[in-house]
Every structure is written in C-alpha cells, then in structure tokens.
Amino acid sequence: MSGSVFGNMFKVSTFGESHGKALGVIVDGCPSGVSLCEEDIQKYLNRRKPGQSNVSTPRKEADEVEILSGVFEGKTTGTPIAMMVRNTSQKSADYSEIASYYRPGHADFTFDAKYGFRDYRGGGRSSGRETLARVAAGAVALKVLKELGIEIFAYTYEIGGITIDEEKFDKDFIMNNELYIPDKDALEKIRNLVIEKKAEGDSIGGVIKCKVKNLMPGIGEPVFDKLDANIAKAIMSIGAVKAFEIGNGVNASKIFGSENNDNFIYTENGIEKMTNNSGGVLGGISDGDEVYFKAYFKPTPSIFKEQKTVNKDGENISINIKGRHDPIIVPRAVVVVEAMTALAILDLVMLNTCSNIDNLKKVYK
Numbered sequence: 001m002s003g004s005v006f007g008n009m010f011k012v013s014t015f016g017e018s019h020g021k022a023l024g025v026i027v028d029g030c031p032s033g034v035s036l037c038e039e040d041i042q043k044y045l046n047r048r049k050p051g052q053s054n055v056s057t058p059r060k061e062a063d064e065v066e067i068l069s070g071v072f073e074g075k076t077t078g079t080p081i082a083m084m085v086r087n088t089s090q091k092s093a094d095y096s097e098i099a100s101y102y103r104p105g106h107a108d109f110t111f112d113a114k115y116g117f118r119d120y121r122g123g124g125r126s127s128g129r130e131t132l133a134r135v136a137a138g139a140v141a142l143k144v145l146k147e148l149g150i151e152i153f154a155y156t157y158e159i160g161g162i163t164i165d166e167e168k169f170d171k172d173f174i175m176n177n178e179l180y181i182p183d184k185d186a187l188e189k190i191r192n193l194v195i196e197k198k199a200e201g202d203s204i205g206g207v208i209k210c211k212v213k214n215l216m217p218g219i220g221e222p223v224f225d226k227l228d229a230n231i232a233k234a235i236m237s238i239g240a241v242k243a244f245e246i247g248n249g250v251n252a253s254k255i256f257g258s259e260n261n262d263n264f265i266y267t268e269n270g271i272e273k274m275t276n277n278s279g280g281v282l283g284g285i286s287d288g289d290e291v292y293f294k295a296y297f298k299p300t301p302s303i304f305k306e307q308k309t310v311n312k313d314g315e316n317i318s319i320n321i322k323g324r325h326d327p328i329i330v331p332r333a334v335v336v337v338e339a340m341t342a343l344a345i346l347d348l349v350m351l352n353t354c355s356n357i358d359n360l361k362k363v364y365k
C-alpha cells in the first residue's frame with residue numbers, strides 16, 4: 001500500500017493493521033544526540049490508549065512501545081528509529097460480519113473498490129488504531145521541537161455543537177478530564193451529551209483546536225510546501241477529519257479586508273502584528289505569531305443503531321454493528337493532532353536550515 005510515508009527531511013513510514021500482529025513506525029532523519037527512551041513515547045501513547053473512560057471504546061490494549069533501533073545509551077544515533085506496539089486484545093470474530101457487508105461511513109466499500117481484497121478485522125489499516133504509529137513518531141518530533149523551544153498542544157474545542165468558552169480557558173485542566181476540555185463549566189454539559197448519545201447507540205462529532213507557540217518567522221516553503229498546506233495535509237490525513245481551518249479560517253471569507261488584515265507595529269520585540277487573524281502564517285510562511293488551527297471530526301461511523309447497507313450477495317440489508325467503538329473520536333484524537341502537527345512542523349523547520357546561505361553557513365561550520 002502506498003501513501004504510508006510522511007515528510008521529506010523527518011520522514012516517517014507507518015505499518016500494521018488493527019487486528020494484525022503489531023503496528024509501528026520507522027522514523028528516518030531524526031538528528032543524533034536527542035535523549036530518547038520508551039517512556040518518552042509511552043506517555044503520549046497512553047493518552048491515545050483505548051478503554052480508559054466511558055467515552056472511549058472498551059477495547060483494552062496495553063499499547064506498550066518497543067524501540068527496536070536508532071537509540072544507543074539513551075540517545076538517538078541519527079539512524080532509523082523503528083518503534084513497534086504489539087496488538088494483544090483483538091476480538092476479530094466481532095468483525096467477521098463486516099467481511100460480507102459495507103459499514104456506512106467507514107472505508108470498507110472504498111478499500112474493496114480499490115484493492116478487491118481487504119483485511120476487514122477491526123477495519124485493518126483504516127482503523128483509528130493506525131494513529132498509534134503516528135503518535136509514536138510524533139512523540140519523537142515533539143521531543144526535538146522542545147529542544148528548540150517550540151511548544152505544541154491541542155484540546156477539545158467543541159463536541160456535538162457545544163463550544164467551550166475561551167474566556168474560561170484553563171490549560172492545566174485539559175489533562176485532568178477524559179474529554180481534554182480546558183473549560184470546567186463546559187465539561188459537565190458535554191459529558192452528559194456524549195453519555196446520552198452513547199446510550200442511544202449513536203455517535204457524536206466535534207472540533208479540536210491546536211496551538212503552536214514560539215515558532216520563529218520563516219518556516220514553510222512556498223509554493224507547494226506551505227506551512228498551512230503541510231499542516232492541513234497532516235491533519236486531513238487523520239481518519240474522520242472533515243475540515244481544517246487556520247487562523248480566522250472560514251470567518252475570513254465573510255468579513256472585509258479592513259477587518260481581517262493584521263496591522264503591523266514596531267514594539268520593543270521588533271515587528272509584531274496587532275491581531276492574529278492569519279493564524280501565524282502569511283504566504284505559507286510562519287510570521288512569528290502563534291500558529292493556531294481547528295480540525296473538524298465527523299461522528300464515529302460505527303454506530304449500534306440499525307442501518308441500511310448492501311452485502312456481497314447483492315442484497316439490500318439492515319445491520320446492527322458489533323465490536324468495540326468510540327462513541328466520539330475527538331478526545332482520543334487530541335494527541336494525534338499534536339503528533340501530526342509536530343511531524344509537519346519539524347519537517348519544515350529542518351528544511352529551513354538550507355533556505356538561505358547564512359543558515360547553510362551556520363549549519364556547515
């Protein structure tokens with residue numbers, strides 16, 4: 001299967017299926033000398049792990065990562081870093097029916113249309129479990145970015161149409177609740193809605209917001225590798241993401257230039273913008289301001305309500321899906337959004353080292 005490689009300088013290749021033996025990733029291009037151990041990766045994987053709350057799939061997986069190569073005496077060696085997580089809780093029998101029909105909203109139909117053959121167990125490679133490998137690679141990228149002082153974090157912004165109040169934003173609260181919500185007052189309302197939809201056998205969608213702090217101006221390559229274009233590709237490649245919006249986003253199309261333009265001003269810090277509708281990106285290049293964007297997720301396609309579909313015997317049928325599914329994808333995807341953002345940004349930061357002769361000289365010396 002092609003399309004499993006992301007990045008030019010910091011290049012990741014993922015492999016594995018939901019109910020296969022293992023999932024994993026090879027990271028090629030990580031600089032040497034980065035201190036790295038399994039615990040650095042594990043803490044991110046634990047945030048993505050299933051079965052941790054009543055708003056996630058009950059599938060229980062240890063998701064224990066093994067670093068197979070590229071690290072010696074606690075430091076990266078500059079050679080490919082291979083990481084693997086073995087699957088331990090497959091219940092493939094729950095999915096045997098999916099072999100004969102197509103789940104509405106899932107990738108069963110299109111995989112068959114493309115390959116004529118598919119690993120239907122747990123959705124194979126189209127499963128949300130595939131994101132585990134992205135998170136492992138993203139954890140390495142986040143470690144490198146931290147050394148450069150660049151911080152990336154994401155949180156739940158909206159679920160089922162209930163939006164958090166940014167005035168009540170509490171960063172520390174994000175990690176203290178199972179929905180990764182930064183607004184204490186919104187939590188109860190959103191939690192009740194998720195539990196209600198889960199009890200109905202239905203699912204629910206939502207929005208993740210992500211922020212990148214301390215990115216210097218100049219990151220991003222015009223024309224095809226723009227910063228916003230590459231982050232958009234990274235985010236839109238996550239299953240169930242249906243829209244990406246940078247800065248003022250859709251709202252920019254509804255207001256006037258005089259309202260949307262960010263005016264410049266000299267301050268003691270140099271040139272700054274008076275507002276940040278651009279979301280920290282102008283012409284596909286970082287402008288030194290905070291980069292912020294939103295990722296819009298559809299409701300989980302596998303629901304337990306009766307649905308209509310077709311089977312391979314040419315019949316129109318009604319189905320009731322079995323298996324273990326997330327009633328909402330958003331909370332488990334927060335760390336996936338952080339990981340994919342880190343991969344896109346680190347790749348462009350590394351590419352920028354040869355963007356002009358002064359940079360190149362600094363690196364060459």
Ligand SMILES: Cc1cc2nc3c(=O)[nH]c(=O)nc-3n(C[C@H](O)[C@H](O)[C@H](O)COP(=O)(O)O)c2cc1C
Pocket residue numbers: 057105106107126127128129131238239240241298300301302303324325326329332333336
């Ligand atoms: C973290 C994560 C968890 C997911 N969990 C499930 C799940 O439990 N059940 C399901 O049907 N889809 C789940 N999905 C979504 C499917 O992978 C996705 O909808 C499917 O591949 C079809 O792709 P599309 O929605 O982008 O068209 C999950 C996605 C992510 C990112």
